[in-house]
Every structure is written in C-alpha cells, then in structure tokens.
Amino acid sequence: MITITVIDRKDTSHILEVPTDMAFNLMEICKSYELPVEGTCGGMALCASCHCYLESEHTLAEPSDDEWYMLDQTLYVMDKSRLGCQIRMTDDLDGLVVRLAPEV
Numbered sequence: 021m022i023t024i025t026v027i028d029r030k031d032t033s034h035i036l037e038v039p040t041d042m043a044f045n046l047m048e049i050c051k052s053y054e055l056p057v058e059g060t061c062g063g064m065a066l067c068a069s070c071h072c073y074l075e076s077e078h079t080l081a082e083p084s085d086d087e088w089y090m091l092d093q094t095l096y097v098m099d100k101s102r103l104g105c106q107i108r109m110t111d112d113l114d115g116l117v118v119r120l121a122p123e124v
Contacts, residue, residue, distance in 0.1 A: 022114035026055055027075070029120050038109050046072070046104035046118065057120065063105035068094040070104035071121035078116050080107060096121050 024046075026034045038049050047070035050057040058069035065086040071094055074080065080102065083091065087106045091097050101121065107113075 022109065022111060022116075024049070024109075024113065024116040024118070026050060026053075026072075027117070027119040028055060029122060040109050040111050040113075042109075044109045046070070046107040046109065048105075049109060050104060050120075055120070056123075057104060059105060061105070065090050065103055065106055068103060068124070071096070071124075072102055072104050072118040073098055073121060074100040074102055074117075075119050076115060076117040078113055094121075095124050 022038050022040055024036050024038055026036060028034060034055060036049060036053055045063055047057055047059040047063055051059055060069045061067040068090045087103050090103060091101050
C-alpha cells in the first residue's frame, strides 16, 4: 500500500491509501473514493475527464501519443498536466500529490 494526496476542485486535500498490487490507475482510485472524476471513456485516454496536475516531484513515464493528443484537445492544460487514467499506481508513487483540473 502507498499513500497519495488528491486535491479536489474545492482545494480540499484527500489522503488516500492505495494498493499497488492490483494495477489500478489514478482515475480508478479517485472514483473508488468517490472523488469528482468521471472517467467517461473508462480509462482509454479518450475524454480527459480525469485531467489532473502533478504537484509533487515524482517522475512519471512520458505520456503516450494518445495522452498527448487528449491533453492537446482539452482546456486548462499546464506543464504538469496528466490524465489520471494513464497514471498506474506503483510503489514508487508513494507520497504522490495531484490536483484535479477544473471541469470543462
């Protein structure tokens, strides 16, 4: 298990306990904790409804072409924008901090 922090759109921090042995992604974790993340496409990097900003200094894998394309199509994109559905929960993400992007 790892601990991550998700800052919602009302600036409230949620400290979440996350298993790393089940191949969950950040979008799935947020939905399981009933945070306001839609994940309309089911995690296929096709909708950007799980858009978030990396706030900690963790190094993530480079975005795939599909993720880059979706980020290019959405609003409120910043340097540390990512799609939550593309962030797999692994042991090295212990302490991760992300902020949910504004709704579009």
